[in-house]
Amino acid sequence: MQVEHDAKWIKRFSALSKLYFTPTFLGSEHIDASKPAMYVGNHTIYGVLDAPMVIDYLFNEHQVAVVSLADHSHFYLPIWRSIVKKFGAVDGVREYARTLMQQGYSILVFPGGGREVLKRKGEAYQLIWKERYGFLKLAQEFGYDIVPFAALGGDEVFDLGFDANHIVQNKYFQKLLKIPQLNKLLRRGDVIPSLPSHLIPKRIPFYFQFMPRHSIMQIENVEQLIAFRAEIQHSIYNSLENLKQLRSQKTK
Template identity: 65%
Template sequence: MKKTLHIEHNAKLIRLVSQLQRYYFSPKFYGSENINPDKPAMYVGNHSIYGVFDSPIIIDYLFNEHKIAVVSLADHVHFHIPLWRKMVKGIGAIDGLREYARLAMQQGYSILVFPGGGREVVKRKGEEYQLIWKERYGFLQLAQEFDYDIAPFVAVGGDEVFDLIFDANGLLKQKWFQKILSYPKLGKLLRQGEIIPSIPKNIIPKRIPFYFKFLPRISSTSIHSIEEMKAFRDDLQLKLYAEIEQIKSLRDSQQL
């Protein structure tokens, strides 16, 4: 019997969750001509700090404006918090394990993935708009396996809503904290300090406009070796960085 994954898309919840962000940040969208609801794809982009401002807007936009019930690959920690877990599942998110992603793709869903994962969410001082992808290639391997195009997008604004007063860099330099991380269970729980959130100076985020841009799809069928996969990923990162800087430049010159 073919195994299926129960995926929920609660239309009212999706709109409700993003409603405050849409009102507060007045998001603008570009590149809608590059969105194709008739063929599933893997949407890949940069993640904003804390990850709670960009994702709901993107999911809502694709779901309500383009009729794409995208499945978001979320960090495991979301699914250990009872009430939060229910809400996350309600907007179409699943635990970001490869086996679950594979099941969702077998069912024909488009996938939303932030290769930077949890580390990119807990950005530190000076890491605004950095793609912290490490050596992750699983998302490209899955795209190849299911012949999914990569649908790149960028989000601008989210990394500028807070000024940070504390980040994990200071803690990681402390001997006592390194001692804590040396205990296997604690080190694993804290992911060697990676998931320690930064603390902002301002509790209320700055009200600045958000910009999202969807780029032309890229076929992954040209990848035939690990070297080509690395080159593909490097080129994808360069494309995203270039688009981020272009949007920031246009925004700053008040042309947007």
């Protein structure tokens, strides 16, 4: 399977973001280009500000050819699809991921997917992973360590002017979701976006924290898998709180 990693494009595209958001990366000692891993983190609102900087940092600073498993919706529009592919992203289909892992690529996963990107009011920095465990099963199948990471900043650059809950929780919309075809198309309302009150993002410093690698090979049953995922989530939440404290100290 061919992956379109365009190093120059990645560096050029993320350069503006880095100038604007002045990102700080921590935990580089947990990044090892010689051993493929699955990088798992939180996705910030709209998903176009944090991911490019993570991919750029891993690819151009650490020579980790990471492939991002992207939401299917990214591949519906021809021009946008081409841009996404230049960042080494592929449609997040399990068989695609399996093929890439067979080829030895590291994988970038945002388990919250499209729903975590389309946050609503009060959901800043929430992990909306639902019942997703497939990424962990893939990591175990190929012996990949999990490298959790936390991204701070992205959920604060926009104030939401329109909350998607106004539509999703509407009784008439809920009736529409009872139609199976519409429910599937709208993903139970998950694809309805909240809209920002301003188009230009606030200039807030971004922080990224990579955490120690976790082996998943000791998992033997569903209960252990659930506990392992909860541990990963807990480490991301803790890291986000630590990054908030660090940012607060630096801005005093």
